[in-house]
Amino acid sequence: MNDQTLVTDKWRAAYAARRLAEFTSRCRERGLAITPQRVAVMRVLVASGDHPRAETVFAKLRKEYPNISLATVHRTLETLCAIGEARKVTPLHDSARYDGNTAPHHHLVCVRCRKIRDIDVPEFNDLLHGRQSLGEFQLLGCAVEVQALCGECRRAANSGVRTPNSRGQTHNLKQRITREGETLWRKH
Amino acid sequence: MNDQTLVTDKWRAAYAARRLAEFTSRCRERGLAITPQRVAVMRVLVASGDHPRAETVFAKLRKEYPNISLATVHRTLETLCAIGEARKVTPLHDSARYDGNTAPHHHLVCVRCRKIRDIDVPEFNDLLHGRQSLGEFQLLGCAVEVQALCGECRRAANSGVRTPNSRGQTHNLKQRITREGETLWRKH
DNA sequence: TATCGGATGATAATTACTATCACCCAGGCG
């Protein structure tokens, strides 16, 4: 892991151009309408190397589309994630989850019900191979989150109950999910 | 990585007993008062293998201390993290950050200003070694987040400007931080 | 180009915290 591992702006620019060129056909395949807002959000996002928040994308778009709504930006970003055109860097949590286990270990998270299990994979504890820095960054540690589907959710997903759920994934059924083993009702 | 990698309940029970026994002396070392609430939060947390949210800890505590306040639970959990007696599983983000780069890569995050940089470490892309499942969990993928301090923040931290910041770390100075390159003021 | 359902903008509502502040009590002191 050396300085080359940081993704460069040059690489990203070329990548952005390609992704944008494919975007309309990707939408059509998915049956999504191609609206100016949707294209604009995609363009701003894919041109950003800085992992913007919805507000930041919104601020950039306002210069061009003074009437665009922040809600649209939120919705569109979630839509892009849902169709695989973007990723959420803050993956699976919508509220802080605490762990009393301070021993080195990592986490296995069910992407559907958000159940978290500790996993202890010794090799994960040395991913940095003792490296102290990377470019201008001083390395402190690292956390591995393994995304998975627990047994219960796998069965539910297969029997067509309806797939994921997360703050901001777009469908409007009320859906029963289990959060930390408690069953509760959650809206979308 | 086999089934043994899941941390067992048996292990956790023994671990919990040990941690709790040490807790009061740990507080004393840090100059923290030993209050019934603080001990109770610690006890509930360390006995939970399910990475509870503040609300969940609160619900359990209410049975025992009907007057305990949710705010106290939030504060205490953050305090426990601050002194290293607990970890926050949802590490460094307080709002969703999106990435238009859907190519396999991982993230380097500055723990102080929360700047995010993409990193591409090919070996991180095969941490699961093609494993499809672990116990009842069907594995889908994994995300590595490398915690670091960027150059700017390293300098600031050294010159004593005051160290971290995060939703819920306890001090009351207003502090200048940079979020995604925009400079803004943020309260504590 | 008429139609229709998905998309949008405006805004209210919700969720998960955090700040404030008056009161309380843990722990050092005499």
Added chain:
DNA sequence: CGCCTGGGTGATAGTAATTATCATCCGATA
């Protein structure tokens, strides 16, 4: 062992980020 004092607590108001609602709009297909 009973004061003192400041950190800790409970109650509650406030805030930030996101989601829901709904009337209106407009992109896509016929």
